[in-house]
Amino acid sequence: MSGILTYALHYEGAFNKNSLGAVSEGAKLAAELGGEAAVVVVGGDDLTDEMCAGLGSYGAAKVYRARAPEGLGAPVVDVMAKIFADGDYGYALFGGGLLGFEIGAGLTARLHAGVTMEVTQVKAQDGKLVAVRPILQDSAIVDVEYVSEPGIIIGRLNAFEISQSGGGPAEVVDVDVTLEEHSTKATMVQRGEQRGADVNIEDADLLVAGGRGLGKAEGFELCEELATALGGTVAATRAVVDAGWYPYAAQIGQTGKTVAPKLYLAAGISGAIQHKVGMQASENIVAINKDPNAPIFEFSDLGIVGDLNKILPKLTEAVKAKKGG
Amino acid sequence: MKICVLVKEVPDAAVEKRIDHASKRIDRSGEKNLNPFDTHAIEAAMQVKEGGVVEVEEVVAVTMGPESAFRALHKAVSLGADRSIHLTDDALAGSDCCATGYALAKVLAEESPDLVLLGQQSDDGECYTMGAIVADHLKMPSLTQVIKMDVEEGKLRCERQAEYGYDTVEISLPAVISVGDAINEPRYPSLKAIMGAKKKQLDTKAVGDAGIEADRVGESGSRTSVLAINPPPAKQAGEIIEDEDTNETVEKIVAWLDERKLLA
């Protein structure tokens, strides 16, 4: 069983970038194992033949298309479980994202399969796949093998590179799946709601990012003043976006934006993995945190252990003075 | 309505987490605590119970773990759970996510809950998967990372952040929900509740009591196996400034930024 099945999430007529990374990676690995690279897509009429066949350019040989609600895990588990039962696939591979976790987990239960998550690299060894996963806040890296097939691999955000291999159109196969009863018991009422202002953090050269350490919504004023002085933009963590302190469009991380500015300056941010994956490619990383053990200091170029309430206002003044002078 | 909350005992945040290289497992000796993310799940259960929309007969905390894990259950009970169940057996040691989810689902199935709540992640394992694994075994709908949960008769209305923004999802009960840490502010246990925790019913179960097939759990029943543990690639340590005199600190930061031409 050497084939690899990936899942491609889509929204408003476009496939998710991390899914395309998974499709590319799946194609590469399938070639190494000598099996077929196939992709599962789930949705409605928006999944046109052309859109599906286009996954061939990322290396997919076959695309299984199923009509079912998109955006929820269980229907996709039903579809993938059926394809595993009927086909010759040894692994399921997911890009970083929320849904990949839910679908991968559901498949683990359904197929009694091993699962690894937050995977940063996959190696083909002796005809099998080995997943590489950092654990304990990236302080160690484990190589995990699967005792049996199928194996489920859930990637870390941005772990798999998108590569257009220049392959021709993929074969599109419609699959008919009767959903399990429990898979019909969740309904999407509203999807992709944007909360707060529409700001652009992806094109900024300089970002001042604020986290829960700001203490309250008004704490963001300190970040905004510094960002203005620097000529930059303000970004945020999920913790403060979920709390309603700052708009969703400014969020960096697994369920937010991926950025790579010249300067990323964090104030009151712990540096959780799901945040780190969205900003670790930044050129210069500066962190202000009062906890000397905060994980963010593990990957910052300049770390300041101290109270942001004392440091930010003075830093803003000093930047203004420097730039003015 | 009956609510089961899954809770886990994890190494205390203040204790450095390490790996035991002999067993290739996380070293779980040292100070232990209730997984902080699970306190949000217990709080969510208490808010449903106290919310008055539905009648909650019972909140039951459930854990699978070594003998010491009863302490996580005591903590859960002091935060409001009515009783608890401890699944513990040498045969479970070394279980991977697949095996753990199967075993927990077996215990939950015997309780027939209307709602199963979990934390968004375990502080040590960080698998983010237990909710959806347990749900598929129980044949219940599920949603993870939920930050708002409104209970209505026979169903839930949930909100969570997914790939493209906030999703609102309606789920009929029974269901499995893992809650994000933004869903609530967990309460502190009262001294009286802490003192009374030991008196509340705690059932200990072994693999045989819960109808768990022994060959599907533990190290031998797991579907993954750790081949090697390596240190992360060496990275040049960043510069650290301890802020003592803020004027001086700020001067250093500005010089650092200026050197890298970030103040142009």
Ligand SMILES: Cc1cc2nc3c(=O)[nH]c(=O)nc-3n(C[C@H](O)[C@H](O)[C@H](O)COP(=O)(O)OP(=O)(O)OC[C@H]3O[C@@H](n4cnc5c(N)ncnc54)[C@H](O)[C@@H]3O)c2cc1C
């Ligand atoms: C599936 C999933 C997806 C996720 N997606 C994302 C995502 O897209 N983006 C994201 O950011 N997170 C995401 N998260 C959440 C992530 O795990 C963290 O919870 C979050 O990033 C923490 O945000 P924070 O650093 O603002 O808060 P905290 O972790 O609470 O950190 C606050 C920090 O502020 C410091 N502090 C407090 N007061 C002060 C002070 N006065 N001066 C200086 N420092 C101070 C504290 O020491 C602490 O380190 C996701 C989690 C999951 C499970």
Ligand SMILES: Nc1ncnc2c1ncn2[C@@H]1O[C@H](COP(=O)(O)O)[C@@H](O)[C@H]1O
């Ligand atoms: N051994 C366990 N016993 C009980 N609950 C658990 C156990 N492991 C994980 N959980 C629950 O599953 C949630 C997610 O954990 P994880 O999938 O390991 O990140 C935790 O917050 C707990 O609620």
